[in-house]
């Protein structure tokens with residue numbers, strides 16, 4: 001193993017190339033501790049169960065849901081994520097993903113975790129996971145679909161997703177990450193092909209294939225629950241146009257249609273259920289990439305700091321998810337909306353908070369943003385850095401740490417990409 005001092009990240013634009021191993025370890029450990037405190041006693045409905053979490057390896061919704069499920073009593077977590085090993089240029093660290101260090105931490109000292117590093121969209125990944133589950137005699141009680149990807153290949157075809165709107169182009173004041181100023185942005189309109197391609201990547205095709213594979217191979221446990229994480233967002237017009245009414249929303253509507261169809265199938269086959277889960281907006285790489293989202297999430301964080309709303313991070317939502325599904329009295333039944341989706345986005349959509357955000361948007365002029373937005377952006381930047389293990393309180397960035405911990409079969413990690 002190589003020990004190095006990493007004082008600051010290598011980055012290309014906003015894209016952070018090198019994660020900090022100790023920062024990621026500390027963050028993951030804190031999440032485990034928070035989840036353990038939330039579930040002082042295991043939930044009886046969760047005990048002994050096995051989850052398949054697709055998209056489990058970044059500091060996003062998949063891993064935090066997995067951590068919460070485990071602390072609530074799940075016996076086994078089968079994770080899948082797209083991660084590659086740290087890479088060097090000469091003696092220097094050239095690339096390292098937070099997912100590598102997060103996976104290392106989750107696996108160290110907890111045999112419940114079994115992770116596949118591979119392309120979830122590839123039939124070979126699915127075949128391998130199914131073969132291993134068969135050999136181990138393990139059936140799946142819960143599927144959590146949390147993949148977020150820019151492209152997908154299937155049977156020799158490749159699709160790219162896009163962040164475009166429908167109808168007329170959208171012109172709006174966004175927030176510039178670097179300068180922190182409000183500035184006009186223009187989002188072009190998608191044509192039918194761009195929408196179709198986005199649906200093929202971020203829609204329900206892949207989820208449908210995973211669930212079919214479990215059903216056909218007899219690996220769906222009695223009562224299996226299938227969930228797909230999604231986002232609907234506020235009614236604030238630019239956000240609605242950008243997301244739910246845009247190309248991405250078309251894909252998310254396809255997810256809704258897929259879970260509705262799967263609900264009937266898993267009910268008939270194993271007495272199970274399937275639904276979409278509407279999660280709130282959180283700080284991720286996607287929030288920087290999606291136009292207008294950075295301004296909106298910064299407003300949300302700023303409002304939380306100013307006591308005008310409550311921000312929930314992915315672990316809060318992972319805990320809410322676990323309680324909804326496995327808490328006493330099947331709480332999820334009372335948390336479905338009229339379309340049958342589990343709603344965990346109540347804090348974000350709280351009317352008072354939304355009214356404050358709408359007011360901030362109605363007043364904006366190009367240039368310095370309102371104080372709440374500026375404060376929110378500061379916090380956004382800190383939380384964004386933390387997704388890569390940087391700016392984590394209590395970590396000594398002048399000390400050397402092992403930057404290439406081994407993840408292999410000994411750690412129950414199966415690298416299908418290497």
Ligand SMILES: NC(=O)c1ccc[n+]([C@@H]2O[C@H](COP(=O)([O-])OP(=O)(O)OC[C@H]3O[C@@H](n4cnc5c(N)ncnc54)[C@H](O)[C@@H]3O)[C@@H](O)[C@H]2O)c1
Pocket residue numbers: 054055056057058059060061062080081082083099118119120121145146147148149150229230231278279280281282283284285286287
């Ligand atoms: N970020 C938000 O604000 C937000 C809000 C509501 C809902 N959601 C939804 O939650 C889900 C997860 O989003 P996130 O923000 O946690 O994303 P993320 O980028 O943090 O995590 C995505 C995961 O998918 C994995 N992945 C990507 N491509 C893959 C591939 N080809 N094969 C295997 N794994 C692959 C990554 O390795 C990672 O583990 C998405 O469906 C997203 O729409 C996100």
